[in-house]
Amino acid sequence: MMKNRTLVLIALCIALNIGLGQAASTLKLPIFLDSIGTVLAALLMGPWVGMVTGLVTNLLWGVISGPVAAAFAPVAMVIGLVAGFAARKGLFRTLGGAVIAGVVITLFVTLVATPIRTYLFGGVTGSGADFFVAYLTAVGQKLLQSVALTVIWTNLADKIVACLVAQAVVRQLPGRIRSLFPGAGNVA
Numbered sequence: 202m203m204k205n206r207t208l209v210l211i212a213l214c215i216a217l218n219i220g221l222g223q224a225a226s227t228l229k230l231p232i233f234l235d236s237i238g239t240v241l242a243a244l245l246m247g248p249w250v251g252m253v254t255g256l257v258t259n260l261l262w263g264v265i266s267g268p269v270a271a272a273f274a275p276v277a278m279v280i281g282l283v284a285g286f287a288a289r290k291g292l293f294r295t296l297g298g299a300v301i302a303g304v305v306i307t308l309f310v311t312l313v314a315t316p317i318r319t320y321l322f323g324g325v326t327g328s329g330a331d332f333f334v335a336y337l338t339a340v341g342q343k344l345l346q347s348v349a350l351t352v353i354w355t356n357l358a359d360k361i362v363a364c365l366v367a368q369a370v371v372r373q374l375p376g377r378i379r380s381l382f383p384g385a386g387n388v389a
Contacts, residue, residue: 206381207246211254214238218258223266229329232359235262239277240284240306240367244293245382248285255281269326276314283309284364285384294389299368303361310360311352319348330355 215238222235239258243251255277263271283306292298292305318324324334324344330351337347371379371388379385 207250210242210245210382211250211257214242214254215258215261217241218254219262219265222262222270226266226328231329231333231355232362233328233355234359234362236277236280236360237363237366239281240363241370243281243285243384244288244367244371244388245384247384248282248289251281251285252278253281255279269322272317272321273314276310276317279309279313280306280360280363284367288384288387291387293364293368293371293387296365296368299364300361303364304357306360306364307353307356310356311349314352314356315345315349318352319345324348324351328355 217238218235221237222233225232225234235258236255239251239255242254256274259270259274259277263269263274284302287293287302287305292302318326318334324338324347325331333351333355334344334347337350338344342350368388371385374385
């Protein structure tokens with residue numbers, strides 16, 4: 202059974218994900234900004250809470266905005282899991298480690314997101330990254346390659362930003378707040 206503070210953290214992180222993600226989507230930015238809360242939850246409470254945060258974010262966002270977000274729920278789950286395990290391995294103790302965590306998350310995201318974006322949506326999801334898929338396809342790349350390259354590059358920037366922002370938030374929390382979250386000790 203989850204404690205109240207875990208449920209409140211998940212709810213706050215979901216709101217953060219949807220709010221920032223919707224802003225990025227509305228502005229058609231080439232990054233998503235929809236996983237900062239997932240990474241934050243994973244840093245504070247571990248990989249399983251990160252996974253649940255990602256899952257619920259995308260399912261709820263899918264109900265609010267349409268099926269695209271819900272289809273990427275497995276991607277959001279992977280982000281939470283990998284971020285949480287990266288934190289346990291100490292990658293968030295340094296700035297460089299957080300960047301490496303963003304790269305590792307991107308590699309896992311690419312494996313999960315590429316088939317979803319390619320086979321469910323034909324490479325087009327309504328995000329700012331659609332331009333890159335269209336361009337790469339127009340210059341002769343096959344759709345799967347265009348999507349994979351786009352997923353790698355857009356997620357690389359996005360996940361590094363998510364990791365750095367989440368790391369900074371945890372570092373700025375007062376000590377008494379940090380002490381409430383078992384994973385906070387993995388972030389220096």
